[in-house]
Amino acid sequence: MKKKINVLVRVIVMIMVFVITIYFVNIFENRNYKNLAKEMNDAELPLAYVSYGDTLLNCMHGYTSDVDITLLRDSITPIDEQKHIEILVQNDKKYASGYSYEIRSIAGDSLVEKGDIEAADNGSGYDELDINVRMDLKKDMEYMLVVKASSEKGLAASYYTRIVVNDDYHEAELLKAVQDFHDASFDFNALETESVIGTYKTEYAGASTGDSFGLGHVNLANDYADIMWDGLKPTVVSDINIYIKEIDVNYAVIEMEYNASSITDQDVTSYYAVKEFYKAGYSLVEVSDSEADGEDSYGDASYGDASYGDASYDEEYSYTDEESQGGQAEETSHTEPKITMFSYDRYVDEYFDRTGIDALNNVYEIGIVSSDDLEYRYVENNRKIAFVRNGQLWMYDYDQGEIIRVYSFCADDYTEDAATYDAHNINIMEFADDGNLTFSVYGYMNRGDHEGKLGIGLFTFDYSTLEVDELLFVECNVPYEAMKTETSRLTYYDGQKFYYMMGGKVNAVDIKNRKQSYIAENLSAGDVKVSADMSVMAFGENEDQSQNTRITLMNMKTGNSYDITAGDGECLICYGFKDSDMVYGVSDIADAGVDADLESFSETKYSEESRDNIPAKRLYIVGSDGSQIKEYAKDGCYLMQVDVNANLLYLTRGEKSNGKFVAIKDDFITFKEDDSKQTIGTVHNSSITGYDRLYFTVPENIYLSYIPNLNITKEKIDDQNSYMIMTIEREKVTYHVYDNLGLSKIYDVAGDAINYAESVAGIVVSSDGEVIYRKMESQEYNTIAAGIFHHSTGTVDASLTDCLYMVLNYQGVQVTEDEIKQYSDPVTVLNTLGKKKGINVTGLSLDMLLGYVSDGIPVISRIDDGRYVLIVSYNDEDVRYYDPVENKEIVVSREEYIDMMVVCQNESYTYVSE
Known part of the structure; x- marks a missing residue:
């Protein structure tokens, strides 16, 4: 008995020693780790679809954060006048326990209808939601349908699709x-x-x-x-x-x-x-x-x-007796x-496959690509490269023969919609020689701790531990399509502050103090230029080049900024960056009225977009510290377009001849490179696999021969990371151009947006959610002259007020001249006093302006000596306008009117119907 007790005591002592040893070993081994690591959480939110016959349309992903729905144009669902909508929710993981819906105005500020929905099991793993809209919805007007799924844990996800009532969309x-x-x-x-x-x-x-x-x-x-x-x-x-x-x-x-x-x-x-x-x-x-x-x-x-x-x-066909008897019948x-x-x-974009080593040609395959816009960085000795493909961040280490999938919502499962949803992207901000990375992820979070949220995450990757650490997550209300136009261009971390562009501002977050501020505001996305490493940016004071007399150069690495100012009668234009050096031009404001002889530029690089720029008479290159590096100027020579390429500036040039800019020989500014220093690059090649694919090329001293081993990172569990919520409230109306791939560009002036949309067969939507331009066939002629109540004070200075008075009267609004004179901007007058949305369509051609008259909408146009007139009628040859200075309607040929418009740079204003 005593032996049994001694044995039992020994066993207990050994167990205690083992446990204590494990405890202290664990402390010792993890003494440098604050926390443990884990794999990213799987996606839990269900997907929702519109049921249309036997087809599922408009797949919707759930949002767990607020969304600015005026910027959300993922899909639109036409419904008939019965206003019945059937939604199927793939709730196989039982996230949702209850459902409700809302119908809102497209601007999101007006609730039209709401209600709860009783879900039914359709027998195929979907919850079936039947919505019968009670309220009257105006035909052809877009509304936003919001379906809300709530969970038993008190969480909720919202699903969005626009709806429109019409039986004739086919x-x-x-x-x-x-x-x-x-x-x-x-x-x-x-x-x-x-x-x-x-x-x-x-x-x-x-x-x-x-x-x-x-x-x-x-x-x-x-x-x-x-x-x-x-x-x-x-x-x-x-x-x-x-x-x-x-x-x-x-x-x-x-x-x-x-x-x-x-x-x-x-x-x-x-x-x-x-x-x-x-x-x-x-x-x-x-x-x-x-x-x-x-x-x-x-x-x-x-x-x-x-x-x-x-x-x-x-279709039934009927025949006459003559036809049936073989006689001659009327057709x-x-x-x-x-x-x-x-x-x-x-x-088509091929998912990266680590096995794509081509030893014979010494290249590493990236794959079939739809664009050359590839984000990648490499270290000084070229032995490591980091790159982004299909929303995945990879790091290849040649010396260690391994490749690491650093960050990805999608592993190797290419069949799941939730895993491969691509409404996010990644910016590489720093890549150290030891393989450590600093990067940002922005857009819609498919899975993980922030699943369903919109925002920007700041991360670091520790190569020695294969751990990804989230330092900051900023939740916002801006959909990915709108976010990427700004955030893709600028995210930068200096070790203390995180800088990112969103909402027309360069925001700065102090990670340690968890405080946010901004260092620049009222920026237009199209007017901001950023260096390749995102450490330096430049922006003008006005999107209109003729009024842009200052460029601000900001070096976020040093925290310093520099102002570059124009001389009297001059304006500035920033062309972009060569590495961290800024390239800008100086133009004469007076040259804004000089046209280009487009035929002479037909064989040059001179693009449609560059035609809005005032040609520069001088060009400068300045360093990130504001110091001048180079000046380029030649007598009588003007820079029509400057393309900033890897090793040169390509200058499309012109000279003045007979009152126009005429093309002359192109020129170049080259940057001397160290020919002995080889770096990693990319090349297209179709001879290797038979299809045009993109490849990484490597220096001659690197020999690619083995398929690298694959390593997967884990997320570091860190309670010290920062979480912030930022709601973007737009301070001005902007105009968004959507092409095939979604949101393409954002403009401050509707006319600029419409011109670009015309060139890419796109549509223009205001930041209030209204469609202000969609290409439609115009009538061969139309007149609204009979509906215009003439109003004249007989002076050029008062002609704009007269035209605004007539337009508002045409809308059925009774106003006084004094009420109109309270506002300096015509668009503000139309939006504040009128019934329709006013827009600045300056820059549009006469044909496009007449499209509004075709729809029964008058156009205010500035001509000749600066007077404003009202276009009220047209046919295939002539234009009729009412001149409030002359107090009469005048008919001129289209060619004559075009010449009159050009004098005032096609300045025009109108409005859009609902």
């Missing part, structure tokens, strides 16, 4: 046309003559986009073989998400998103993120019965058997539906 036929085109692109053995794609290519009247990234971007101008994947033969491996991005009675913009894979002859599987954009229109065309011969006039592109909703079409006709494919663009 979305069923358009959706089927898009589906047929997509399906045809995967029918690899079909001949062009047998494919619906061939039909659309034959009818296509557009042009190529001008880029050349092989399969990375194709459109209808490409060869049929390119649209058919040129032998790649991929397979779709995920759901195909279909989004209606824009729709009206004229056309719809429809997007398809999915992931695909292909297998090479060497049994290597590659994965691709694919986006397809279609701009298609529906119309009824008149077809001769003899031509139709019982068949649709557009052959394979017919949609009589549309399976989306109730889109069936049946009869009927109308048939026709789908026109205005444009098609497919963008």
Whole structure:
């Protein structure tokens, strides 16, 4: 018995010693770690879809933070006059326990309707939500539908799609046309003559986009073989998400998103993120019965058997007795539906695969790309490289033969929508020789501790421990599409303060004190230039170059700023940065009225965007400390456009001749590089794999031969990180241009935005959420002269007030001249006193201005001696305007009026109808 007790005591003592030893070893081993590490939390939020017949449309991701819905244009859902909406929520993880909905004005400031929703199980793992809208919704007016899912833990996620009531958008036929085109692109053995794609290519009247990234971007101008994947033969491996991005009675913009894979002859599987954009229109065309011969006039592109909703079409043909007896009959006709494919663009981005080492050519494959815009950094000895692909941050260490996936919402699962959702991106801010990284992640957080939130995260990566540490997260209300136009350009961390651009400000957060301030405000995204390493930025005082007499250069690494000022009668323009050196030009304000002879520049780089710039007579390069490095000036020579490239400045030049700028020989400013120093770069090559892919090139002393080992990081659990919430409130109205890929550019002046939208076939939406421009066919002639009540005070100085008085009166608003004179800006007058949204359309061509008159809207235009007139009528040859100085209507030719407008730089104002 005593032996048993002694044995038991020994066992207990040994266990105690073991536990104590483990305790102290754990303390010793982790003495340099404040916290443990963990893997990123899996996504929990369900996805929501609009149910449309047998199809799921407009996939919606849940937001757990506030969202500025005026900037959210992910999708739009047309509904009929019954106003029934069916939403399916993929609630297989049982996040949601209750649902409600809201319908708001597109500006978000007015609640139209709200209510709770009783969910039903549709038997396929989805919660089915039926919404029957009670309130009257105005036809063709956009509203925002917000579906809210609440959890038993007290959490909530909101889902957004715009809705619009109209029975005549023909979305069923358009959706089927898009589906047929997509399906045809995967029918690899079909001949062009047998494919619906061939039909659309034959009818296509557009042009190529001008880029050349092989399969990375194709459109209808490409060869049929390119649209058919040129032998790649991929397979779709995920759901195909279909989004209606824009729709009206004229056309719809429809997007398809999915992931695909292909297998090479060497049994290597590659994965691709694919986006397809279609701009298609529906119309009824008149077809001769003899031509139709019982068949649709557009052959394979017919949609009589549309399976989306109730889109069936049946046409009966009747014949006269004469025809049935073989006699001569009058030709009869009927109308048939026709789908026109205005444009098609497919963008393909290959997911990075660490196995892409090509030892023979000594390159590392990045993959098929839709753009050359690749974010990457390398260390001094070129032995390490960090880069961003498809929202993933990678770091390759040549010496250690390993590659680290530093940050990613998506692991290797390319089938899950939540994992591969790409509404975020990454900026690399610092890459040290030891492999440590500082980076920022901005946009929508797919998973992790901030899942469903919008914001910016500041992170560091410790290569020795493979840990990612979050130093700061700033939650905001700006959707990714709007955020990226600013935040992608500037995030910088100096070790104490984190700088980032958002809301027209350069914000600064002191990490230690957890305090936020800003160091610059009222900035326009298009007017801010930033150095490659984001440590230096420059901005002007005014987006209008003629009023821009100062450029501020800010060095965030040193905390110093420098002001560069123009001389009398001069203005400045910043062209950008060469490394950390700023390039800017000095122009004469008087040259703003001098046109360019565009024909003479037809063979040059002179672009549409540069035509708004005043050519510079001198060019300067200054360092990050404000010191002048170089001056460029030649008598009689003007810089029409300056392109800042890697090793040179490309100068498109002109001279004055007969009152215009005329092209002369281009020039260059080169930067001497150390020819002996080789660095990592990128190159396109199609000879290696048969398809145009992008590759990393390495110096000659590096030999790529082995597939690197893969390491995955973990998140450091750190209670010391900072969390902040920032709500962006816009201080001025801005105008956002949306093209195929979403938000493209932001402008302060509506006319500039409309001009750009015209060039990219886009639309313009104000920051209040209203569509102010969408390309539409204008009438051949129109007049609103009879509706204009003439008002004249007989002076040039008062002509603007007279025109504003007439426009407001035309809207049915009774005002006095004194009320109008309280405001200095015409747009403010229209917005404050009027019933419609006023816009500054300065810079638009006469043809585009007449588009407003075509819609029954008068246009205020400045001409000749500075007087303002009201355009009220037009036809294919002439323009009629009311001149309040002369107190009469005047008719001139279009050419004459264009000459009169140019004198005042096409200054114009109008408004948009609802």
